[in-house]
Amino acid sequence: ETGVTQTPRHLVMGMTNKKSLKCEQHLGHNAMYWYKQSAKKPLELMFVYNFKEQTENNSVPSRFSPECPNSSHLFLHLHTLQPEDSALYLCASSQVGRDSGNTIYFGEGSWLTVV
Amino acid sequence: QKEVEQDPGPLSVPEGAIVSLNCTYSNSAFQYFMWYRQYSRKGPELLMYTYSSGNKEDGRFTAQVDKSSKYISLFIRDSQPSDSATYLCAMTDSNYQLIWGAGTKLIIKP
Numbered sequence: 001e002t003g004v005t006q007t008p009r010h011l012v013m014g015m016t017n018k019k020s021l022k023c024e025q026h027l028g029h030n031a032m033y034w035y036k037q038s039a040k041k042p043l044e045l046m047f048v049y050n051f052k053e054q055t056e057n058n059s060v061p062s063r064f065s066p067e068c069p070n071s072s073h074l075f076l077h078l079h080t081l082q083p084e085d086s087a088l089y090l091c092a093s094s095q096v097g098r099d100s101g102n103t104i105y106f107g108e109g110s111w112l113t114v115v
Numbered sequence: 116q117k118e119v120e121q122d123p124g125p126l127s128v129p130e131g132a133i134v135s136l137n138c139t140y141s142n143s144a145f146q147y148f149m150w151y152r153q154y155s156r157k158g159p160e161l162l163m164y165t166y167s168s169g170n171k172e173d174g175r176f177t178a179q180v181d182k183s184s185k186y187i188s189l190f191i192r193d194s195q196p197s198d199s200a201t202y203l204c205a206m207t208d209s210n211y212q213l214i215w216g217a218g219t220k221l222i223i224k225p
Contacts, residue, residue: 004158040123042217043159043203090158102211103149106158 003027006091006107013081014115021076021110023091032074033104034066035090043090049074050096081114088112118142121204121216129224134191138204138216141185145206145214148180150189153201153218162202163189194223 004025013019025032034046048056049068063085065077074091088111094104121138128134136150147166151159163178165171171178177190187206191198204216 006158043215045213088156092158096211102147102207102213103161103164104213105161106151109156109158111156 004091004093004105004107006110008110009108010111012113012115013078015081018079020078021089023074023107025072025093027093027105029093029095030071031094031096032068033092034074034076035092037088037090083114086112086114118214119204119206119216122219123217125220125222127222127224128194130194130196132194134194134221136189136202136219136221138187139185140206142208143185144208146209147207148178148187149205150178151203151205153203159203196223196225199223
């Protein structure tokens with residue numbers, strides 16, 4: 001149990017489908033993140049939400065759409081994805097501040113395959 | 116030049132050996148330094164975090180930060196096959212922006 005729960009763990013979708021990834025954090029943190037991890041590549045930060053406000057969007061294509069309804073929940077809505085979007089999508093949370101320095105905690109990830 | 120450099124490996128060592136994993140960085144503003152372990156097909160888990168220079172020990176793991184050389188290390192004593200994983204370093208500046216290394220794949224041979 002990591003304190004950050006992601007569903008589904010595995011997802012296979014066609015290029016015309018619409019699906020969503022869900023994340024919930026039980027740690028009382030004030031920031032939540034979506035990362036993309038592809039084979040043999042470093043973690044890529046996609047979106048950051050601080051106190052429910054999106055503070056960062058690292059030039060992510062519009063076919064990825066985040067939603068943060070409250071400080072504990074985060075969604076990543078997916079539509080018309082490409083095969084190169086197949087990757088591990090990681091949700092994370094952190095308590096940004098002087099004491100913790102932004103130490104983040106990850107969920108187990110959602111493995112996405114686009115066919 | 117990348118802000119954080121980390122050798123991707125793989126690093127293969129026999130069981131029981133002392134393992135040294137390293138990252139170098141270029142931004143002298145980095146203050147918090149973290150090591151994560153990631154098993155295959157799992158999310159990264161936090162192993163150690165340190166603030167500023169010095170050593171921190173937790174069981175078989177020791178994290179070391181040398182800010183003057185812009186160099187951080189993670190030592191694993193009495194390495195076990197269960198330590199086989201990818202180890203990622205990460206660090207933050209005063210704005211708490213997190214910068215990641217690419218990860219080093221470690222293999223402990225029984």
